[in-house]
Amino acid sequence: MGKKGERGARDKAAALEEEARNAARKAEQGEEEYQCGGILEQDFAELCARAGFQEIPRVVTRPHGGHPAAALPEESDPPVEPSLLAQIQSKYSYFRPALQVELEHEDPKSAREVFIRGWKVEEKMLSVLAKCLPALSHLQGLHFWKAGLTDLTFASLLALLPTCTNLRGCSPPPPPPPPPPCRTLAVEGNPLPERSFYKLISEDSTLAHLCLRNNEIDDEAAGLMGQALAALRSSHKGLVSINLSCNHITDVGATHLANALRLNRSLLSLSLASNRIGDEGALKLAEVLGPFALTHTEVVERRRLLLEKESQERGRLPQRQPDVKSERPSSHVSNTAIDKLQPAKVTKALNKKKEKELAKKEEKEKALMSMVQAATVAQAKKEEAKQGKKAVPPAEQKPVRGKGTKSGPKDKRVQVQEVEVTEPTETVNPLLEPAEHRDGKVFLPGNQVLLYLNLLRNQITEVGLKAFLAVVEHQISRVPPPGGKGPTGLLRLSLGKNNYPADSKTFARIQELMALRDPLPKAGARPLEEEQAASGT
Template sequence: MMKKRVEKYLKEKADKVDCVTDEEPPKTADDYQCSGNLEQDFTKLCKLMAVKDIPSVKIKQSTSTNRGVIEDNQFQTSLSQMTTWSSKPCLRIELENEDHSCVKEVKISGWKMDEVVLQVLSRILPSISNLQCLHMWRVGLTDYTFTSMRNTVSLCSNLRKVVLEGNPLAEQSYHLLIAEDSMLTDLSLRNNRIGEEGACLIGLALSTVHSANKNLLSLNLAFNSIGDAGAIHISQGLRLNRSLLCLSLSYNQIGDNGAAHLAEVLGPFALTHEEIVERRKLLLKAEESTMVQPSLVSLADSHERPLSVRSSSSLDRLNKSTKNPTKKKDNPKKEEKPAAGQATKKEEPKVAKKDNKFPRVQAGKIAGKDNNLTVSEQERVDVVETVIPLLDPGIVHTGGKVIHPGNTCLTSLNLSGNKLSEQSLRMFLSSLEGQGEGGLLRLSLNRNQYPSDCDTLLKIQEIMSLRDPLKKNLSGQVDDEHGEPKTTNEA
């Protein structure tokens, strides 16, 4: 009797398990819940969405952080694999710590993705919590599929690097990837036929008087058609951007006119009327919220208003008072202890100066480390914006103009393979000499239209060699496989 009861119980339990198992498989793609395992999710979703030829998934296991980083030769091999046509569509994924649920990089190269496959990826990628890099080379994106891809990128919480190369778009809407709320730190847009219109949109995304991108550290625009007009738009975006450290504009048909604007923004430049108006608004707002000292606000505001009336003697007095804002006419001796406000005034300029230096020190390590404009994870975490450009303490009023000290945050600029003459070299030399603390640590000007032995180039090289934290050898080196020049004639 007992035996029959046990058999009946086991049979009922097995029936319940079978019922649960029968209910698990989803009937439609909308019912499918991504597990975070790209291999399984991709195959199952493709089947549910009736994809005929399901691309394969190839795994490349990276060395764990405990065992060291990938060797240079292995990295170069992976680069060559990424930029070759695939005989059959496939996804190359890189795992971290040999865990199939920890995909940190997805590479798609050399085959056209249709809308259905892109929809599958748009479902899967946001579920991969560890995804850090997305590489798409010549995948046949259209304006419509690019918008879908951009929305997917914004949903990936830890995605910081996007490589989108060989995907020309009619609307040139690449700037959507670096909107003000974008969390990307590295973006490569090489070989996308970006012209003046696209460069204008990218420049506006970098910064305007009212907004600026605060996270992008590295931007590669090499091998496009930006030209002089596009370079001017990019230079406008650099005026008030204080996050970008590395910029490549190599092989973009840029001449002396475009180079003049790029060089100008690196050194001291005059604020426009719109920028002056916005600066005064910020000063007033800062005074109301007690972000800065009222005395500094009144001084700065008073010496900016009459732009053409000040005499030279009054300007000198104002400059002296601005340099020493903590000094007062009345210095009471009755109080033995300094007031709290006075202590704050003495300490604040030092703190601000220290904060300004911090990102530049990190940037120096980045600029000297890699010619491909990549930024290591640890360094990118440490780099933060600490200064509102229009409230830069180095701004002065002279000659009827308000002069900004310039963009000294950018540390690496690549203008190789353009149409620069010796005239451009002289402009860059002037800007480099005018830069104060911080500024460029690496400047690539090789393969342009100037004699290799001109005196101006030698002077630039001398300045840059003193700035280079790693003191790299300036001797010529061969180009890498993507055509990016390394250090030949680099300043």
């Protein structure tokens, strides 16, 4: 072990020396830093050559939605019989490292998806990708299949993602603005010992679709991901689908993910196919999709949020202004303290003077009010005579602001309500959803945002099927149908290839109910369960 460690240290030191020599050579020759032009084939080849790669992987165009085997060009028969070495090279050229690219259209600058399949990506190669990928303005997805990622290279991949503008959700400047990108990341067949996949669901991440199939994700890794999804204030709000198929998740991991769905209201699709989930995990998942009771911690948090909401609403309400008649002059208020210190005779004289002054002021105010009312009535009559129409009732008149007009408390209240309606609505905390109190507990209606749940090829029996049947029946009776207002609930539920009898009436009933809710039914096609099982998805 000591010799291997020394050998690795020597190799690393030699690599650092070679990079230093290359940097010095570039500085001596005055070579400028390469500016990527957005054509991946040219940029990737040039950056690999400058990084000192002896063998540069090819950049191959992949047909849109095509099979990986169709990505490589067909080999034409040579006119002359090749040598044995040439035959071997042409035979195994398919297995050479290649960077597969799917284009949006024929323009070479429209790289849409980038695929790395079946060859190890090291730190040096990721540094090259970090330079050429941000220049792709149409990039929507990155796919790493059995790329030999480690915890170290995975950290470099995390640093690479924010630099890709379209994966970050940024669009080119108008006109006209393009549609929002898919922001997809697929990391398959790359198990990580430190279980770092939960870092993809951080607050700074803006991925929408995350595929983590065949990564040996266990219950501990699923627990870390569940914590990231359940964190209400720091969870990734843009993540709408997660694929955790073909992993090692059992009932414990399914329970962690079910607890995350209690408060997560952004996830639309969750795939847990080909795992080791039994009835216990199925019951937990079914529980959060229907009405569930809050825990003591959640009840305390709900009360705190309700008090905070009430205080905010009180702060938004306009303050009541006192009436003019009940408002006391500032001089009278300021002299009350002095009156107590003065002799009785002096205070009586002052009070008489103040009463006379107040009476004169009231008379003047009444005279002014009568004059103003008379002027307004006369003006209204003139306008009616000119227009030849009846006066509009005061309730239907629109308030017109002039230089000397002031809005009263009612006008202010109406203005505040209008502003509140026009403001964009914020995401409602799930703990503030309408609750039901029974048996001394607080029940929420459950997660009605999740649209698709895939539990194909697990270990669920008839017990788990009955729990899901109850949930489906409840959602159909309470949740509005597709196209209606509000959450819709499950539209697809995949439970095929589990441990229940082939003639299970419960499974048949679930299939019958879900077929009515499927937004994209296929006429004359096989059921969804059989189709997915046959395709291996």
